[in-house]
Amino acid sequence: MRKETLLATLGCLPELHRGVVNTPPYRASTILFPTLAEFEAADRGESPYASYGRYGTLSTETLENAIATLEGADHAIILSSGLAAIILTLTAFLSSGDHLLMVDSVYGPARRFCDQELKRLGVETTYYDPLIGSGIASLIKPNTKMIYVESPGSLTFEVQDVPAIAKVAHDRGILVAGDNTWGTPLYLDAFKLGMDISIHSATKYISGHSDLVMGTVACRKPHYKRLLYAFRNTGACPAADNCYLAMRGLRTMAVRLKQHQDSALKVAAWLSSRPEVGEVFYPALPGAPGHELWKRDFTGACGLFSIALKEKASQAQLAAMFDGMEYFGMGYSWGGFESLMIPLHLEKIRTATKWPHQGPLLRLHIGLEHPDDLIKDLEAGLARLKKAA
Ligand SMILES: *Cc1c(COP(=O)(O)O)cnc(C)c1O
Numbered sequence: 323m324r325k326e327t328l329l330a331t332l333g334c335l336p337e338l339h340r341g342v343v344n345t346p347p348y349r350a351s352t353i354l355f356p357t358l359a360e361f362e363a364a365d366r367g368e369s370p371y372a373s374y375g376r377y378g379t380l381s382t383e384t385l386e387n388a389i390a391t392l393e394g395a396d397h398a399i400i401l402s403s404g405l406a407a408i409i410l411t412l413t414a415f416l417s418s419g420d421h422l423l424m425v426d427s428v429y430g431p432a433r434r435f436c437d438q439e440l441k442r443l444g445v446e447t448t449y450y451d452p453l454i455g456s457g458i459a460s461l462i463k464p465n466t467k468m469i470y471v472e473s474p475g476s477l478t479f480e481v482q483d484v485p486a487i488a489k490v491a492h493d494r495g496i497l498v499a500g501d502n503t504w505g506t507p508l509y510l511d512a513f514k515l516g517m518d519i520s521i522h523s524a525t526k527y528i529s530g531h532s533d534l535v536m537g538t539v540a541c542r543k544p545h546y547k548r549l550l551y552a553f554r555n556t557g558a559c560p561a562a563d564n565c566y567l568a569m570r571g572l573r574t575m576a577v578r579l580k581q582h583q584d585s586a587l588k589v590a591a592w593l594s595s596r597p598e599v600g601e602v603f604y605p606a607l608p609g610a611p612g613h614e615l616w617k618r619d620f621t622g623a624c625g626l627f628s629i630a631l632k633e634k635a636s637q638a639q640l641a642a643m644f645d646g647m648e649y650f651g652m653g654y655s656w657g658g659f660e661s662l663m664i665p666l667h668l669e670k671i672r673t674a675t676k677w678p679h680q681g682p683l684l685r686l687h688i689g690l691e692h693p694d695d696l697i698k699d700l701e702a703g704l705a706r707l708k709k710a711a
Pocket residue numbers: 403404405406429476501503504523524525535536537655
């Protein structure tokens with residue numbers, strides 16, 4: 323079955339809901355059991371139902387099964403946020419005295435978790451160049467327990483050679499975990515590339531409507547028990563209504579992504595033709611950094627990319643551009659229906675690599691507006707930036 327067909331059919335259980343197509347949100351804390359035997363079996367995890375709302379309902383289970391199937395995994399766990407999914411993955415497998423190899427382009431709050439919390443708990447993190455490939459072998463220590471990838475990084479879009487990294491890791495019994503939010507469960511096959519754990523911020527394209535925060539972790543059988551136990555110990559469960567909304571988002575994810583990609587390609591190509599733009603970081607754009615690896619490892623691209631302006635711009639110039647945008651909102655997150663644009667400041671973040679570009683870096687999310695309207699908006703924005711010089 324193709325993924326489009328899965329999206330239209332997964333998680334429909336009309337026989338359980340009097341013919342209703344969608345699984346309703348089960349808002350639950352208490353779950354009742356008719357006999358002591360069944361109550362105690364649920365406590366031991368031997369019942370078909372979880373013993374308590376925090377451990378899951380048919381709403382969470384429906385979404386778990388959908389994500390596991392889409393990812394070609396054996397299991398998935400749904401959490402209250404993408405960051406919670408990252409933290410679960412790190413803390414389920416890393417203990418005091420362990421060493422983590424973390425990609426330098428990782429999502430910022432995950433980096434903070436490593437620098438502040440993992441460090442405090444006695445786990446050492448080394449950041450590595452996203453383009454290191456099999457060269458990662460030279461950074462491995464006897465206590466290296468996990469290599470974490472995020473390909474492409476969600477600010478600068480370096481595409482990693484994940485199969486090369488996974489080979490080095492697996493030859494040494496090291497786990498490979500990856501944040502695949504950009505690739506989505508549709509355009510990136512994490513397990514085929516060699517990842518053991520696949521993380522998504524479902525806040526982005528899975529929900530797709532900028533109205534919830536949620537994360538997913540998918541894995542194969544051998545890693546499920548550890549992840550499940552760790553998950554149950556965190557309490558970071560999702561809300562039933564959010565599970566319902568995420569399932570609803572999944573139904574249209576393939577058609578939305580197709581449009582995001584088409585429009586992003588158009589806007590990115592236009593930007594790369596502009597004299598004000600130094601470089602466009604959109605792996606799907608022919609000639610862009612990472613394009614060849616993207617073609618090898620991905621089957622599509624989402625609507626998120628960044629550009630480096632050719633020349634330095636003052637704060638007043640940037641304000642002239644940003645404050646007057648008609649369709650590009652200024653705000654965090656991405657993957658919703660609306661276009662977004664934010665300035666980025668990398669100098670303060672990276673440690674393993676140096677960012678070579680002089681001009682400001684802008685991150686764009688191309689939403690579902692007509693791309694010609696978006697281009698017109700950007701054209702006027704670049705004119706304001708120039709005029710304010
Ligand atoms: C947004 C994001 C996250 C965090 O997800 P939340 O649901 O906001 O906690 C993690 N990784 C990437 C790449 C993201 O863009």
